Amino acid sequence: MVGLLIVACEIGFWLFILVGLTLRYVFRQKKWGAFFLICTPILDLILLAATYLDLRQGAVASVIHGLAAVYIGVSLAFGHQMVKWADVRFAYRFAGGPKPKERPKYGKERSVYEIVGWTRHLVSYVIGAGLLFGLSYLIQAPERTEALIQLARVWGMVLGIDFVISISYVIWPKKHPQNIAS
Structure with a gap:
């Protein structure tokens, strides 16, 4: 049951974003668009x-x-970034917004991009691992x-491996x- 709920929540997340951005940019309903975007954390x-109840039972x-x-x-740490990513592309496609920037490929910009990505991963780990340990504690059945x-x-x-990869872009930045040749 929980597995299906995870899939449903992921589909629901992207549906809320799609509906919210469609209302915002295609139908010019900014308040309704914001409502659907705000619903994603629900x-x-x-x-x-549901996970807690399943384990508790x-x-x-x-x-x-x-x-x-x-x-x-992951949703809490990366969700805002994913919504922003989709928002920029929707604005470009449907509202004449600026062309979305590509992720940096070289130098300091790429290093910063990688470290910010790892930091988000760290935040998602702290939240997710906190929930894992918290659920284990609440259930009281090791x-x-x-x-x-x-x-x-x-x-x-995995977080440690991601750190090594991310920090490698700082230590050995990829040159343009x-x-x-210079």
């Missing part, structure tokens, strides 16, 4: 409550339950919530091809 609360935690916490962490703790550990390793 999906996170629904998912968190005796379900043994699985990776799927853990993914609910991961989804919420034998049923071990999968949650294990997922937090694996995610921590025009600057290599």
